[in-house]
Amino acid sequence: MQMTVKQTNEAKDMSSIEGKFLTFVLCKEEYGLEILKVREINGLTDITSVPQMPDYMKGVINLRGKVIPVIDLRLKFGLPATEYTKETCIIVVDVQNTLVGIVVDTVSEVVDVNTEEIEPAPRMDKRVDTNFILAMAKIKDKVKILLDIDKVLRTEELEAAEQVAFSQAL
């Protein structure tokens, strides 16, 4: 997570990022996900917890007969946990051909983001690893953080492997 070194300083090609994004709220901040990766949005259902997993891995749920894992995005980003409310939703995303659910505070809307509205991510915000951020979008005076959901939901094993590689490279 904080230790990934793959991030370089090259500005990502802004025009390749434009498109439709699903926006949602976490800790009063707005984030966006590429709409093409979103499978569906569900209300909060019973989550069966699985032992010995990091705390952001909340457990599994039943998605019409399929069992899929659910991640609490607040905890994944190191934000404080919160009580789930009626507004809490699970967004089911399709990454690397698997379905994963992410728990968010509320879901807002689908927005069309143009190239002019996109800016590269600033380096100051340490809470969200800049590696997870595709870019920032300025829409109607509000700033939304566009996430690279593939990077966010990379499997833990891969991250562990990278941790090892990093520490060996030091």
Place this chain on the structure above:
Amino acid sequence: MSIIEDPEIVREFITESNDHLDDIESKILLLEEKPDDLELINGIFRPIHSMKGSAGFLGLDEIASLSHELETLLDDARKEKTKITVDITSLLLESIDTFKKLIGNLLTKIEKPEADDAVGETADTTVISDEVKALMHRVTVLMNKPVPGVECGLRSAESQKENLSIPHPELRNPQSSPKLIGEILVDAGAVTQEQLEAALENQNKKVGEILVEKGATTPDKIDGALQKQKHIDKDSSATVKVHINKLDNLVNLVGELVISQALINEEISSINGNGVSKNLSHLGKITKEIQDQVMSLRMVPLKPIFQKVTRLVRDLSAKAGKKIQLEISGEDTEIDKTVIEQIGDPLVHIIRNSVDHGIEPAAERIASGKPATGTIRLNAYYKGGNIIIEISDDGRGLAKGKILRKALEKGIIEEHAVLTDNQIYNLIFMPGFSTTEKVTDISGRGVGMDVVKKNIEKLRGKVDIYTKEGSGTKFSIKLPLTLAIIDGMIVEVGSEKFIVPILSIQESIRPKREEVFTVQNTGEVANIRGNLLPIVRLHKVYKIEPKNLDPWNALLVIVEGEGQRFCLLVDDLVGQQQVVIKNLGDRLRSVRGVTGGAILGNGKVALILDVSGVMDIALN
């Protein structure tokens, strides 16, 4: 040589070719019994021709050239310019193996395109290229052989030996063979030469022709019947290729449908019956039928595996220098696709053992009054909710004494252990066990049978041995019809439910206070009829608030995993239920103590426990 521009087309070619190759292989094996069957030869010619075309189109030169050579050979055969001999069928079989290797390489290439050109030719590809060249050379040689009986009017004894079966014994050179019925009759004056020849001609004609000649029917009716024959053949192979993901999704949805329908049923039936209940029960019946149909979609017949065995027995018996005939029945019995992929290896291993150790060499067999040719019987059928696969041979059976001695030697059993016959025979499943003095490359290394047993148990099956020294051995493998369903016991811990596989449960009891002890203030044990079994508190493992902290107010479920027995502390037993095992996905694969999830009747997911994994977590 990167010709792979469109991996999809290549993948199609690979799947199609593998299908063709399997089809051809079984036809070649049949051809060995019936070398003159033109239908069979055509049946082999057509797929090879088709493969040649596609391979040429894709620029796969080696596959195309080898197919071309074989096609020419087969064309000669179907025009009856070349006779099918054992050399030819062996050549064909070996070509199939080489094709499979070439296709395998192709698959690797498209799956890992980077690994390829820079590295250059690997040892593998050069070896295979040599094989291809050698095979093509043999084709030329075989095709240049003079056909016995065509070039020279008289068949020599040499060329007679080459043929697998001599189709028209009456046409043999009268001087070099014993007198034939026809000749004797003619000599005796009972029949004229012309009558004899007319009769012999009839033998060669097809049923249709004879009937037409006799005026029993007309050529049109014969054609009609032939058409029907072809149609029936076609119908049985009218299939649709479906991606397995689609099937899995369908199975999941249908599972949910059944649960939903059951829930509705429960709710409505509590409202006193009206017209709804009749419709509901109808809905229930339809849902059940849909479920059965969908489950059967994943079932595939055992035929391809049995065919693999046919080829295996042919090759192995030739290698071992033994004559063995294989009898198969029940090859149309169907089994779940996932099971079939795992059952091949154990089956192959048992057959290998049968050929290598079971069936005695011809001389020994004759000495004990058995026919020189050994028999291996492969049988599959349904019984109860299971499929049974039996492999039996009429070989020398398992030697009790030898097994006991070997087991003592290896320290697997103790000096004065008293074992039943069955227990003795089951010793062969222990790791490291093998009673042969010679290790061949077929078997004898002692790593086989325990892996066989483990693989079968992984499929939640059982393997039993029935044997009689001197008469033979029978292995009976019992497998559940589908991998995905297990019998589970739903247990409650606090407000959470878990599923414990029934197979692992021995009993459940509520212990008395006096029967529970703490050991060194850290571990707890329960005294169950004299045995001290460790207690594992599930609520501690899963960090749940239990309803009862004291075992004597709760329940102990005594389980067994990998040879160890212990007790699980739970609050309640909810009930026994058949559940469908759902994979938890890649990221959760490494979780210990859990083998998967199941969806309960209320839609919630419950974890299915792996008892030995839970024990590991608890005691560490």
